[in-house]
Amino acid sequence: MDTTHTQSSASSTADLGRRVRAARVAQDLTIEHASRVCGVSRSTLSKIENGLMSPTFDVLQKIVAGLKIDLGELFGSTPKLDSGGRRALTRRGAGKPHAYRGYSMELLATELAHKAMLPFLVRITAHSIDAFDDWGRHEGEEFIYVISGSVCLHTELYTPTHLEAGDSLYFDSRTGHYAVSTSKEDAVVLWMSTGETVPGALEAAEAAEAAKAIATAPATSARPARSRRKLPPG
Structure with a gap:
């Protein structure tokens, strides 16, 4: 068994969990609220934050979309915004490691935001x-x-x-x-x-959510507007 690889994976999982929690706390979100906006169960989010679970790519995408952060931020990078003519060089073995069931990966070009x-x-x-x-x-x-x-x-x-x-x-x-x-x-x-x-897709989802909120909003009783029409002289 490769104990070095196992220890490295455990360390990166713990680091990622701390960054997820930091991103959530920085936005003053409770774990319950973050769970809702990310579309990830509270139990799963809690396990990730505590380094007890290595999230799949599906879950990572939900978290970064819900918290409106860049994927690279969860792996210790400080992504740069587009300033024109940008580029990113990742040397062999220098990608950000992440492993979960069935896959061991290196994230590349993590220093660029909104790729x-x-x-x-x-x-x-x-x-x-x-x-x-x-x-x-x-x-x-x-x-x-x-x-x-x-x-x-x-x-x-x-x-x-x-x-x-x-x-x-x-x-x-x-x-x-x-x-x-x-x-x-x-x-x-x-x-x-x-x-x-x-x-x-994100814009469509937000529009659908807004439409749903309007449709389910409680009806308010408004007083009928008075007619401005003048009565004919008697």
Whole structure:
């Protein structure tokens, strides 16, 4: 067993939890309120904040969208806003580590805020579908390019797709999905997501929420306006 890797994963999980809590507290949100705005159960959010759970990418996206922060902030980066001509260089092994069930990843280019793409270098540690108890799904679109090993991508809509080194696949992240390594060694892939949401999805969700609030608001009794029409002379 690689105890160094295990200790590193535990440390990064604890650090991430502290940053989630700091972001919540900085906005004066109770854990109950944060749970509602993020769409994550209170129990799950509490476990993450206390370093007892390593969140999936789906949950990370919900947290950053709900707290309106950048993903890089949860991994110790201070993302820079767009100032024109921006770029980000990530040296080999210098990405921000994050591991959860079935995957061990490095987040790349975390120093840039509001990226259109979220790039990851992912080692797929799952070699069986038994590693997953549910589909992964979230807003956005994804691209996978297999660097080494072989992969089988399982989705809700299609038969399992087998990918070898050099193969790639682009798909809708809202479709339930997970990937397993079918090679003897862990497969390594470049995995990219379009970010927090598909363009326009957040605005649509906010508009729908506003419409729902209006529809469920209690009716108020207003006094009928008096007519300004003059009566004809008698």
